[in-house]
Amino acid sequence: MMESLGDYYDRCRASAAAAAGMGGLGAVGCRIGLAALRLTCGNARLRGGLLRPLPLGLAPAGDGALDVVLAETGVDGPACPPIPWVRQGGAPDSVERCRADGIEAIVEGPADTLTMLHGERREAVYWVRMIEGLPVYERCAPLRPLLQWWLDRSGLQLVHGAAVGTREGGVLLVGRGGSGKSTTALACLGSDLYYAGDDYVAVAGRSVCRVYSTAKMDARTLELLPHLRDLIENPGDLGREKGYALLEPRYGARLAVSMPLRAIVVPRVAGVSPPRFRPIGRAQALAALAPSTLFQRRSTAPGCFDAMTALVKALPCYLLDVGPGLGDIPGCLTDLIGEAAARGEADR
């Protein structure tokens, strides 16, 4: 008789917790806006490797945090109990999602990970077979399905976008892959602007919160931003896959925890120099923000689309034409933020 998802969750959690207890590392905290997590790892590789991109700090006290236990099988670690359902995805590297007994589970074949959330108990389990085997997208943006679930429940939305800003506030850079939003954000590193992410950020009302302090770059982007090359953690993989960088060691003072949003910006590679911006229709901004966010979600949330439309309706929207002169982008965005902030004051 097949095991229920509820019993399977309890068994996985107990096994992962036992390994974490033996590791003796204690818990570490992660806070994104009002969403708090307590993360307990089974080994130092998880804590010092997998979790590094997250905003970590002291483990939160109290019952409001999501209590996550993380485990790795590795070479000599505990094996993850076999999943109790019949794989229906066909290919072994498929992604499968399952809900039962108040638990949400997702198996990511390409990353060889299992994530389970017990919403009622505010608990979760994350199990990875081998950290070394994780694809770049998981190293750059670890625990994304789990964070998406928890942020949904905490009043935030994980969106596909980048964010940079000044002391006056920030802009949400949106658009599909290849539109230039990540390169535009990375071009601001080393300037006076603050950085909150290049691929995924959390939005709460009209504020944006940093989720990951990483950057993902292909060879072409590195040619445009050569000063970031020495930060690449996987130089040997360039060409086969994107390189990724951990930004905290060099740019920690410029990594924003959160910023009020002043505008939504849709970058476009237009070959112009210097870069220039102009207002655009809000429907165009929504079309740049919503589809890529919704299509990359691992779970549906009825409020996600509504939250994005509310954001687009509340903020001025701009098109940013960029070209080869990336060094002019920080100044251009500073001007844009100033104009957007003035428009916001005038509209009140």
Next chain:
Amino acid sequence: MDNQVYKVNAGAVQSDIIDGEAVVIHTETGRYFCMNPAGSTLWQWLAGGASAASMVEALAAGGADRTAVAEAVGEFLQVLVRENLVVETPTPEGRPAPTGGAFQVPRVEVYTDMEQFLLVDPVHEIDGEGIPKKGT
């Protein structure tokens, strides 16, 4: 044009109209759509239960050629049906649509550039017989 009524495929479609332009997302196909103001008006009327014939009547009321209006509305609806944004309902009569202004051709642009998110990396839902519940 017959009196066919359509309804939005609410289980798979999310949409909003901003500044007169509709942005529509089909969460199962990975396609998204942008409609001009005339198309957005029809989308709003469809959501209100208007029949195809009543929409043509309303748009032709301002003096536009009825045949041309019917053809334009028919082509627009064909796209919506083909893309599974709307489904036919068995309701025999739809509610009359409000009278429209000067006729403009309704247009819908289809974007397929993000289909790969769902095609390359589909999420398979396991339910029903795939996973037993506690206590069974």
